[in-house]
Amino acid sequence: MSKESDVSDTIVLGAGMVGVSIAYHLAKRGRSVVLVDRREPGHETSFGNAGIIQREAVAPYPFPRDAKTxxxxxxxxxxxxxxxxxxxxxSASALFHYWQNSAPAPYARILPEYASLIGLSTQEHAPMIAAAGADALVxxxxxxxxxxxxxxxxxxxxxxxxxxxxxxxxxxxxxxxxxxxxxxxxxxxxxxxxxxxxxxxVADPGGLVAAYAEAFKALGGRVIKASVESVEQSAEGWQVETDAGSLEAAELVMAMGPWSGDWLSRLGYRLPxxxxxxxxxxxxxxxxxxxxxxxxxxxxxxxxxxxxxxxxxxxxxxxxxxxxxxxxxxxxxxxxxxxxxxxxxxxxxxxxxxxxxxxxSDMKPVIGPAPSHKGLWFAFGHGHQGFTLGPATGRLLGEMMDGESPAIDMAPFRADRF
The missing domain is CATH 3.30.9.10 (D-Amino Acid Oxidase, subunit A, domain 2)
Known part of the structure; x- marks a missing residue:
């Protein structure tokens, strides 16, 4: 690829439901977006879930605390x-804090914060289903x-x-x-x-993610199947080296699901x-x-x-x-x-x-700006509900990245809460 083709406004790392949805929303906002994953969209965690867009799941799963259980x-x-x-x-430290946050008082605080995000789930999937022509799957x-x-x-x-x-x-x-x-x-x-x-x-969860990825490409987005080898901040923004070449962008979104922690640690972050x-x-x-x-x-x-x-x-x-x-x-x-x-x-x-x-450890995803790096954005940690919350996350992160007031209060989901 030429140098010019490797430069975009935004790179999104991770092509599960969350990453694909973010890429779609950013492209819909007029950005040039590159979506990168080692596999085709929807072929990792998003492929294997139960296939429910869980509007009812307002209460996150607490750690059992009673002696009988x-x-x-x-x-x-x-x-x-x-x-x-x-x-x-x-994971001892994270699990201990998970147990602490499952106590009645902290859980009572977490519940409405988590529910505010779940409340956007089906309403944000609906326009993406329509754009992807995926009604037959739902x-x-x-x-x-x-x-x-x-x-x-x-x-x-x-x-x-x-x-x-x-x-x-x-x-x-x-x-x-x-x-x-x-x-x-x-x-x-x-x-x-x-x-x-x-x-x-959803009759085919991986198929729905793939359909969303096609809708993203129809907006001008690019999908690159490649393994990430390095992520570095540069004078212009961010540079990502892959086994398929070098990518540059002003902003980078980390949406790599259970692999996010590997790259966070290299950037100096220690999240639970x-x-x-x-x-x-x-x-x-x-x-x-x-x-x-x-x-x-x-x-x-x-x-x-x-x-x-x-x-x-x-x-x-x-x-x-x-x-x-x-x-x-x-x-x-x-x-x-x-x-x-x-x-x-x-x-x-x-x-x-x-x-x-x-x-x-507090049952809520991390969605928002990285505390210590300009132009780096986080979107991971959705637990059981990444499939449910992908489109909502895409909308909210797009609003934050463009300096708009998000649809809900995003303070409970920022990385600096830990």
Missing amino acids: LMQVVPNRRVDIRYRPTGMLE SRDGWLELYRTHEAFESRLAKVEPLAKRFGLTYERLDRAALVEQEPDLSQDAIGAILWRDSWT LFVKRGYHMHYALKEGHTLKHWVMDAEVGYLLAPMRAGVRLTTGAELANRDAPPDLDQLGAAEAVARQLVPLGERRDETPWKGARPCT
Whole structure:
């Protein structure tokens, strides 16, 4: 490439849902933007998630603090959470602060801040879905949060009602009979469910990210498939060396998900980041059976999603080193329970997929300017909700980068809060 073609207004590192959405919004604002990733857009963490745009997810996942739950976690046999001692040690400081922030007082402060971001989720996905011509991938029929015991069901509903009133959520309580009308092939283990009406589901999450990337390119944006070798501040702004050549821009956006920390440390930043890993596998349904909704087995801790590739089973969280070899016991445990709930057939993938969710100690993403470097912007740490929050992050960061007043207060998401 010529020197001139390597210069742009903005370089965005990371082509997951967050990075692609940022690139799209910046290009829509008239900037020349280069999007860089070692893989095609949507082929890392954004590829493997549950495929829900979770408008209802106003409450972030806290670290368990009660003794009963902690003692259940210790044997390391649960479906919803597994851990490896090496991973816990590597992230000990971040996990300790995560535990502290899950206490009632700090969590009560974090909740409305986090909810302000989630509140933008579907409304910001909508115009991008339209621009990408991706309506065929998206269903607006909601998803099911399923329960096996009346005690757990009633306890959850007691918490849901005030959250729904406070944050404008729409849901339906389904008893066993109403649930069977929605999903007749669920086993009798399911006694009821919450039908979340505001959230949307996506039949191919990686495909939606790829469609957004095509919409970005239609605005004049460039996608470069390359591995980043160095990131340096220059007199003109930022220089990024890749295995495909050198790139220069006045501004740089770091949106590399669970790999962001690698580059942050080289620039002198020490933020409380850690990962929650997850696995998925696709299955056929036995002949003559159906699954129409995304279904979370809430008391066990896995999710079933009827996608284009088959019924995707996604596990809960695994606290482990990002690059540690896979441990498939958690997936196997989830599959064994899922087969008792839904008539799953054969596996459709040769090997399970493994990915890592980028998390912070206060459950909120980092979105905004780097504290110590002009022209460097952060957008990572979205935890379980990067797929949900990508377009909202793109809008907000675009507003901040152009000196406008963002749609919501962004102080709770700045890197200098730590």
